[in-house]
Amino acid sequence: MGDTEFHRNSTFSFLVHDSVSFEWKIKSYNSIIMCNRQMKKIQSPLFSSKPDDKRKWYIEFVPKKIISGSTKELHIKLYRTDQDQIYVQACIFLKTATSERLLFDCDNECILYPGQWISFQENIGDVADELGWHENTPDILTIGVEIRTYFHSEVTHLTSIPKQVPLIDKQVPIIDLESRSLIADIATYFEDPTFKDVSFFIRNKEFTAHKNILASRSEVFATMFRVKMSEGLTSKVEVEDIEPVIFEKMLRFIYSDKVDDLKPAEASPLFFAAHKYDLEKLKNICIKSLYENLSIENVIQTLLLADLYSLGKLRESAMKFLVFHHSNLRNTYEFYSMVQSHPHFALELLQLQASSKL
Structure with missing residues (x-):
């Protein structure tokens, strides 16, 4: 998405045909790993340089726990939806809310034939050290990509041709972050006490939850937990301005992204709870209920x-x-x-x- 540029090297010249920059912010990264028991690939939204561009790109990878000392590899793949033969240069980078960009190989120039991807890989232990990823790191991972595609009549003379591989690995199913299956997986954890690490006390009633899931859905919860950890406070929260039945409905929405059986009398207090914890979609659900009833x-x-x-x-x-x-x-x-x-x-x-x- 910029001005056309002209390049030369010792064997050929070429013009920049197109350029794309994209960032994919993955919230609650550790919670996704916890719920992704079957090691499914996840896929970014489609992106392109222009809305009407027929060539769309997307990122795909299997989320793995980022921990210092790990010997596992993080594999990130870059796909396109068209079947043209193109000459491409691509760069992948990672970053967190507190880190600088960690660049992968940016000299990845190649001819990309139909049915091929571009693959990046890095040792997870090195990634954790470079990003400064630790227990208190904000649980958001951003994967960014910068792509340039070129055209020239002599492009077929290039020798840096990647190994031919199938476009889809059929043994590993692909899901999207917004897919209902992933939301359903997360929803099952509402009733599961395993790994729950925060308790809310309301009118002598206790509700337990996962900090990572709450923080990924609400910046208010994320800020609350960061402050409590920095002050060395326990994971117990007193709530005095929300009724237990309303707080439970809000928690269920956070886990399931839906509200079941919302009674007209509950819409106003639930809106107050949604406003307090900055849950925009839940606010809109309540407003719709109030309007209709x-x-x-x-x-x-x-x-x-x-x-x-x-x-x-x-x-x-x-x-x-x-x-x-x-x-x-x-x-x-x-x-x-x-x-x-x-x-x-x-x-x-x-x-x-x-x-x-x-």
Whole structure:
């Protein structure tokens, strides 16, 4: 994605046809390893230099535990979706939230024939040492790639031709990080006490969880655990502003990425919990439930919540609902209390009522 460049060496000249840079951020890397019992490959999203480019690239590898002293190899492969013969130079790098980029071989120039990949490998022990990966390292691994492809009529004269290999290793199934199978694997750990390392105490009820999973889903949890570790505190957390049933639903969402059987009365307190722990998708689920279940019984509470958290569309819908059912609500204690604490609502209601009569 840049200006065209012209290059020469002793045997041929060529033009830069295209260039691509991409970073794949893998959150909760250690949790993925823990859940990936069958040693499945994981695959990055497709990427390219331009949205309409027919040539897409993706990264694929089997996650392995990064630990100093390991003698195992980390293999990372770079694939493309088209079947053209191209001349390519590629570079892979790794980094964490606290480390500099660790570059793999950047002189990997070759002709890439249909059905071929580019492979990078590095000793895991060396990777751990270079990245400074240790127990307290933020559990996020980023794999980056920089690719240049070239064209020239004399490209077939090159001699650095890679070994021909099949595009897919059929003995190892491929999954995507967002696949339902991986989410289902993680969801099973909610009921499994193995490796749980943090306890939450709410109204004399205890909930246990995995720090890595919580931290990967919520930056609030990640910050909380980092602070507690730095202060030498125990892995026990008191929660005073969320009811146990709501906290349990939030935990289940963190593990499963879904909410089962959300009752209308639970949507508001669950939204508060989602807001507290910065769970954007869960907030949207709650907002959708509140919007779809507006009623005379909950409209005032919904309006107050929408006003407090600046939820414009939900606030507008609640106000319109309130105007339409004003005769049923104006003599209730909830309506009187709302007007006393939020007098601007009274003016808005009058304006909406007047405009509806025009």
